[in-house]
Amino acid sequence: KPSPSLREPPIVDCSTGDHGCNGGWISSSFGYLQNNQWQVNGAPYYPYRASQGSCAFRSSGGGGVKFGRLGYWNAMKSSSTAAADMQQALVSYGPLYVALFVGNDNYRSVSTVFQGYKSGIIDINGCPSSSYSINHAVVIIGYGVDSATGIPYWKVRNSWGTWWGENGYFRIRRGVNMCAIESVPFFIAQPA
Template sequence: MHSNKAIYVVLLLTAILGIKFCESNLLTQATLNSQEWQDYKTKYSKTYSTSNPETYALFYYNYNKKLIASYNTLADRGQRTYRLAINQFSDMRLIHFNALFPKTTQPTTNSATQAPTASAAGTSFNPIDDLGFTIEVEDQGTVCNGGWAYATAKSIELFAANEMATTTPTPLSAQNLIDCAGSGTGCSKQVSQTAFDYLVLYGQPLYSKAEYPNNNLLSTQGMCLPPTTATGTPINLAAYASITDGDDATMMRYVFNGFPVVIEFDPTSFDFMQYSSGIFDPPKTYGGSHYMTVIGYGTDTTTNLDYWLVLNSFGTTWGESGYIRIKRDSTKPLAKSALFPTALGA
């Protein structure tokens, strides 16, 4: 009996000392990297409520920094096709990043209509290089899971530019969709179809970002407050179409013909969280939902890998100036919950 009690005391003391060592190690790293840490906070506008959460944020920053360096060593040796880098998510654990993107459930029915006829896809397409488009990359921030709204707004924005024969699209408001179409879950588990249905079924206009500013500091959706006096002409959407899950060939055909496609994507991996450049080959994930816009495709001249050109809403400091090139692989089709605008309204 006494022997067991002594063992218990030793184990308890060991656990306490381990916790104290961990805390001490965190504080030591905070001292060692103070200038680097200040630069990081400034670059990404980071603030913390007290010193305790900041200390842990710094710990994860240092931990992630080591993982990134280790991964990039493999990329340097040609054993990986993409690279990672520090970004706005580097001060959080992967589990916390994943929690921002819970798995969403698609509605059982939709209002998609027959897609228009589209010509065969060419070998590559990039609206920036091929058509001279100037596309503004949006930043949804780190507190609201609003990718569904950003991707929808961007797909309609680029489609409208194609229809109006302009290469300088007017940025449309994701906040308009988050607040007005979010149905109470605009920052948590909403889907792009809800945004498309809001615009098409209810005939609601989509305002420009200038008229209905985005606010990526809000952790919950705000009040639906469209401008009382619009200075510009809002976009009205008359119809949208869907693509069967896994049908990448159809998605390629429509993307080539100027129809940006919104897709559901699982972002829950360290590699996606810290992606910086190269051809992304999706690794094992934990099961989550994020929405992005497929705007093109091509073949990488360095690796000879085929890829999709996808516009994200993590700002220009993430990925390749806000974009990610995802490997085109028949065993890992990208088309999932795929929707795209097909006709503007009056």
């Protein structure tokens, strides 16, 4: 049974061990949610402000699914099967929580692609694929193959608003660890 989807706002506002909108680690955020036994289905009702606010999410809210055991693997241990393993986890458990590289001052061309993205499949020659380069968290919600080009892709939910990209989503080349998106995937393995 796929796990419920977890949205960005409560993590940005409430996981104080990280740095809100200034970065952090998915594992730290998930650990915080587990330790506080958060109800994950309340997240869709938590308003997104594209900025860090004060924590307004309650760990004891009724009717939710308790945040369960965290499933994790590092694709660097088995890079030849990372994409296939991620596809299987997506089908079995639901959304994959990942991070990727979206550019910086040294990679302005990468930043330009992400900031100006409207549609299509992101496929950037020379985009860093090391997990040490990641600087933005996103959620993989699906995968497919482009019918016109034959390029395999991940369908990804971004946190930059519905005005950006394909109604807040983007597609990025799958199977080549494009911009490190296949480096450190997480999923909620078993809601409690």
